[in-house]
Amino acid sequence: MRDHGAVTSSTPGPRTPALSAPRLIATDLDGTLLHDDKTVSPRTVAALAAAEEAGIEVFFVTGRPARWMDVVSDHLHGHGLAICGNGAAVVDLHDGPGRHRFVKIRELAVPDALEVVRILRDAAPGTAYAVERTGGLHHEPAYPPLHLDPGETVAPAEKLLSADFEDVADQPVLKLLAYHPELDPDAFLALARAAVGERAAITRSSPSALLEISAREVSKASTLALCCAERGIDPSEVVAFGDMPNDMEMLAWAGRSYAMGNAHPDVLTAATGRTATNNEDGVARVIEEILASR
Known part of the structure; x- marks a missing residue:
């Protein structure tokens, strides 16, 4: 396996990617951005910082509740927003661990x-x-x-x-x-x-x-769509990453999306591509490839 590049397969799923210049990266955490030991690798930290430096927003989109977001609190770089609870909440993490602020709540009645x-x-x-x-x-x-x-x-x-x-x-x-x-x-x-x-x-x-x-209307995809609409970002300008069934709607919604090498088999049908595993920094590999092509 190469040290650089996305190491991707372009045809794991049925969709053709909608290729536009990326404006937003949406990434799951567990099994995707994080290694199995729940750390963010130096390579991934550098890739996230480079993406935001290039003007590409990064959204963490996770099933985790807001209080479990300390794992990425040092890697916010820009806006510091995260979509938590599979889309049930948008939180501002700027103030650091334990001091998050709910920006949007989509509650279960x-x-x-x-x-x-x-x-x-x-x-x-x-x-x-x-x-x-x-x-x-x-x-x-x-x-x-x-x-x-x-x-x-x-x-x-x-x-x-x-x-x-x-x-x-x-x-x-x-x-x-x-x-x-x-x-x-x-x-x-x-x-x-x-x-x-x-x-x-x-x-x-x-x-x-x-x-x-x-x-019933809440998912990672639907809340991400709301956040993107507020920013004037089209789905074709979004690159998404995930590994489990709760990521499938988001991967299908984004113009370009990647199932991790360790993904649940069903996830492959929703994504436009496949990258390396979470432990092999699959997200960072794609980001590096995107930035190298700009």
């Missing part, structure tokens, strides 16, 4: 969240739930310790979503998480989508059977 819980309790018995609000995570007793921080409250999902729940009921719900201890992750995703239908958007980014449930 509580009645819709309760209806999803009701449906999945019947369709997939044994599912455990967590509720991600703007102020933190709350989960059921059976929900496993999958996250970087513990839940603030432990109670049944119906209690966590109740209008009088402690002092956080006024905090918008960003997403609902559903975990099943036995089902295959892709099978659980297919089952949940079939059962829930158009009531909510359901995706996954974890290797385990953990589903991420947002308001």
